[in-house]
Amino acid sequence: MIAAVSGEILSRRPDHVVVDAGGVGYRLAVSTETLRLVPPTGQHVFLHAHLISRDDSLALYGFATEDERELFLSLISVSGVGPKVALAALSGGPVGELLRAIASGDAKRFQAVPGIGKRTAERILVELREKVSGQLEENVLRDATASVGPREEAREGLLGLGYTPVEAERLLDSADGISAEELVASALRQGRQDHAAA
Numbered sequence: 001m002i003a004a005v006s007g008e009i010l011s012r013r014p015d016h017v018v019v020d021a022g023g024v025g026y027r028l029a030v031s032t033e034t035l036r037l038v039p040p041t042g043q044h045v046f047l048h049a050h051l052i053s054r055d056d057s058l059a060l061y062g063f064a065t066e067d068e069r070e071l072f073l074s075l076i077s078v079s080g081v082g083p084k085v086a087l088a089a090l091s092g093g094p095v096g097e098l099l100r101a102i103a104s105g106d107a108k109r110f111q112a113v114p115g116i117g118k119r120t121a122e123r124i125l126v127e128l129r130e131k132v133s134g135q136l137e138e139n140v141l142r143d144a145t146a147s148v149g150p151r152e153e154a155r156e157g158l159l160g161l162g163y164t165p166v167e168a169e170r171l172l173d174s175a176d177g178i179s180a181e182e183l184v185a186s187a188l189r190q191g192r193q194d195h196a197a198a
Contacts, residue, residue: 002026002060006046006162012038015087017062019045028062029083031090037064039161039188046162052083059083064160067095078120078127085115102132153180158187167191 005028007021016029017038028047030038038045047062048069061083063069068090075086092098092113101109102125110121151172157180158168171187 002049002051004047005049005060005062007044009039009041009043009045012041017045017047019047019062026060028060029087030062031068031087033090033094034062034064034068037157037160043188044162046160061087065095071095071098074128074131075124078124080120080123081116085113088115089113099132102128105129150178150180150183154183154187157184161188163191 005019005021005026007019007026010018010020010025012035014032014035016027017035018025018027020026026049028049030047034047038047047064048066049063050061050069050072052059052061061069061072063072072083072086072090075081075089076083081089089098089110092109098109100106105125107118107121107125110116110124111118116124154172154175154177155165155168158171159165163171168187171191172183174190175183175186177183177186
């Protein structure tokens with residue numbers, strides 16, 4: 001089972017990325033939420049992954065966070081929700097928002113997803129509500145114990161891109177910006193300059 005892929009981005013498309021990991025190009029289908037966090041071609045990325053094997057194909061799916069992969073696995077466990085529909089659902093917003101929509105019984109949020117009708121949306125809510133409530137509690141506890149400021153968000157972003165904690169801290173020490181996005185962009189520019197100078 002392929003659980004993660006780390007390497008250089010070879011190509012970036014609206015529905016997938018290709019990552020060179022050890023000389024092999026892995027094509028990973030991704031949600032738009034994950035794609036937003038994938039750096040430009042030529043840069044390093046780390047993605048959590050899930051491989052689905054069928055008689056006629058092997059399909060690899062990539063996720064920026066473990067939470068997104070867990071929600072994907074939960075969605076495809078629901079009858080009538082395949083991997084493509086699950087990815088479309090994940091493209092509908094951040095994982096936290098989708099978990100809250102399930103917990104609060106917001107069927108319309110899922111009916112807006114192509115491929116999900118009223119019945120399937122209701123099935124998602126019924127089958128996943130209890131499981132999601134536990135996940136939400138874990139997330140709230142995790143968020144409560146961590147001070148979530150722009151620097152912490154930027155650090156998490158860099159870790160998600162495959163940097164080690166030490167590298168992320170070093171890059172952030174020389175980064176400029178107020179928002180997490182500005183800090184990450186500045187840190188990545190600094191990382192490229194350091195790499196070029198080496």
